[in-house]
Amino acid sequence: MGKPPGLYAPLVRETIADLYRNPPLEERLTVKGWVRTRRTTRKVSFVELQDGSTLKALQVVLPHEGISAERIEKELHTGAGLAVWGTLKATPDRPQPFELVAEGYELYGPADPETYPLQKKAHSLEFLREIAHLRARTRTFQAVFRIRSGVSFAIHQYFQERGFVYVHTPILTPSDCEGAGQLFQVTTLPLQNVPKHPDGRVAYEEDFFKRPAYLTVSGQLEGEMLAMGLSKIYTFGPTFRAEPSHTPRHLAEFWMIEPEMAFYDLAMTMDLAEDFLKYLIRHTLRHFAEELAFLTERYEPSLLAELENTKESAFLRLSYTEAIEILQKSGKNFQFSTEWGSDLQAEHERYLVEEYAQRPVIVYNYPKAIKAFYMRENEDGRTVAAFDVLFPRIGEIIGGSQREERYDKLLQRMQEVGLDLFAYEHYLDLRRYGSVPHSGFGLGLERLLLFLTGMTNVRDVIPFFRTTDQMA
RNA sequence: GCCCGCUUAGCUCAGCGGUUAGAGCAUCUGGCUGUUAACCAGAGGGUCGCAGGUUCGAAUCCUGCAGCGGGCGCCA
Numbered sequence A: 001m002g003k004p005p006g007l008y009a010p011l012v013r014e015t016i017a018d019l020y021r022n023p024p025l026e027e028r029l030t031v032k033g034w035v036r037t038r039r040t041t042r043k044v045s046f047v048e049l050q051d052g053s054t055l056k057a058l059q060v061v062l063p064h065e066g067i068s069a070e071r072i073e074k075e076l077h078t079g080a081g082l083a084v085w086g087t088l089k090a091t092p093d094r095p096q097p098f099e100l101v102a103e104g105y106e107l108y109g110p111a112d113p114e115t116y117p118l119q120k121k122a123h124s125l126e127f128l129r130e131i132a133h134l135r136a137r138t139r140t141f142q143a144v145f146r147i148r149s150g151v152s153f154a155i156h157q158y159f160q161e162r163g164f165v166y167v168h169t170p171i172l173t174p175s176d177c178e179g180a181g182q183l184f185q186v187t188t189l190p191l192q193n194v195p196k197h198p199d200g201r202v203a204y205e206e207d208f209f210k211r212p213a214y215l216t217v218s219g220q221l222e223g224e225m226l227a228m229g230l231s232k233i234y235t236f237g238p239t240f241r242a243e244p245s246h247t248p249r250h251l252a253e254f255w256m257i258e259p260e261m262a263f264y265d266l267a268m269t270m271d272l273a274e275d276f277l278k279y280l281i282r283h284t285l286r287h288f289a290e291e292l293a294f295l296t297e298r299y300e301p302s303l304l305a306e307l308e309n310t311k312e313s314a315f316l317r318l319s320y321t322e323a324i325e326i327l328q329k330s331g332k333n334f335q336f337s338t339e340w341g342s343d344l345q346a347e348h349e350r351y352l353v354e355e356y357a358q359r360p361v362i363v364y365n366y367p368k369a370i371k372a373f374y375m376r377e378n379e380d381g382r383t384v385a386a387f388d389v390l391f392p393r394i395g396e397i398i399g400g401s402q403r404e405e406r407y408d409k410l411l412q413r414m415q416e417v418g419l420d421l422f423a424y425e426h427y428l429d430l431r432r433y434g435s436v437p438h439s440g441f442g443l444g445l446e447r448l449l450l451f452l453t454g455m456t457n458v459r460d461v462i463p464f465f466r467t468t469d470q471m472a
Numbered sequence B: 001g002c003c004c005g006c007u008u009a010g011c012u013c014a015g016c017g018g019u020u021a022g023a024g025c026a027u028c029u030g031g032c033u034g035u036u037a038a039c040c041a042g043a044g045g046g047u048c049g050c051a052g053g054u055u056c057g058a059a060u061c062c063u064g065c066a067g068c069g070g071g072c073g074c075c076a
Helices: A017-022 A069-075 A125-130 A132-137 A137-163 A218-232 A268-286 A288-300 A304-313 A320-329 A346-357 A407-416 A421-432 A445-453
Strands: A028-040 A044-050 A058-063 A081-090 A096-111 A214-215 A232-240 A253-262 A316-320 A361-367 A381-393 A395-402 A438-444
Touching: A028 A058, A028 A069, A028 A137, A044 A069, A044 A081, A044 A304, A058 A081, A058 A438, A069 A132, A081 A288, A125 A132, A125 A137, A132 A137, A132 A288, A137 A232, A137 A288, A137 A445, A214 A407, A218 A232, A218 A421, A218 A438, A253 A268, A268 A288, A268 A304, A268 A381, A268 A395, A268 A438, A268 A445, A288 A304, A304 A445, A316 A320, A316 A381, A320 A346, A320 A361, A346 A395, A395 A445, A407 A421, A438 A445
Parallel strands: A058 A096, A316 A361
Antiparallel strands: A028 A044, A028 A081, A044 A058, A081 A096, A232 A253, A253 A438, A361 A381, A381 A395, A395 A438
């Protein structure tokens, strides 16, 4: 065995990605990684080494005269972690541009082939969900998680370049944002023996916050408070919903991006949303060509073409009323109503995006009755300045609105839907003092990633998923 | 929450009332003059998700349960 001699120590190029960027041919170096596959012939063995820095592997040649075949066969199985040293040689007549001719290696950790679940063959995504702690060893998840990292960076970059302030809104909150959506309650009260008043009410004065507390379902209300001083802000953090939704598009814990802008009206906000999405697509195409090529070949043949197409096309904007007319004239037999006033269902959205427009669609000015209390009422008195961005394959990817900045209108609306006004005093204060027009939207990171990676289940674009009944 | 489907070897699957349940890959053994998810030969590996029922006979049909997946609703 033995450690690499001292002359190898100062390594300039450590990762396999570095080797491909600028191959130090004929140099002696050490590379560290995990075995993807091994092939053995009479005189030499070949190991494909991966280290997660690129989807490409480094071919390592292990001559049996230097390293015994028995040791290689015993130790170097798929999944084993090791350091290997030798000389990088060009191989112009082989599929790969170069290979490492090894002088020795040190095994860090073996992977017993009898029990190690991953093989050099492809596995189903469903199987990999059962071993989420090992998924990062597959190229698929390396590609997906690297794109997730890159697009997260691009989100910050986009807003920072445009003067938005990144604000951290609380994860623990005293109330529900929209009076809807199911909350995870957070408590330090003992569940086996909850202290109660004589009349049966929970004695919250004994709880940690001396009142009920929940995990946030949205940072929007706090985002508005900060935008009313900083003008343009955005949030980017985890969000929690205790909805028992069992679909490939819902998570109990997911990441949301919520910009909020003072002095923006609905049209400006729709422009921002469209520009933002195209920026993220362009960034991903520019920086993750290798990953996108892999995912296109492996999972979604139309992925690359769809990204290219979307980044060029102007999103089709339809008012809700226009959308309803289009649906009514479509000649389609929809399961759900297309009467004015009914909400657009998945089948309607799919028709608008995939058949009618064949590109992303923004629907705006929805009926007041089917939207949240904080959305700004339009002049017609029956619609609100809300919009949804609908994408092919995904459906709704962004939901946003201009907020109701008029105190009387907001108060009236809150009373109509029966909100506890006391809990929203601070929110109402924003309308009492220096209230100005403002708007914002929410983008679900995982849904965006479905579009960017060609994956079809949000459980496959977040490292450890939480859904009803499941914690990976 | 409602509806549908699937569950057979470590993995991906075939078998769909009739001998002792199969294939590819993986594993192990042997071979191969440098392989490209190498190749060639051989071997081991299964209470056919669990429980009950129908039948001369059940992996196969029925019922219940569980796990997983999908559609719808809700949304991001």
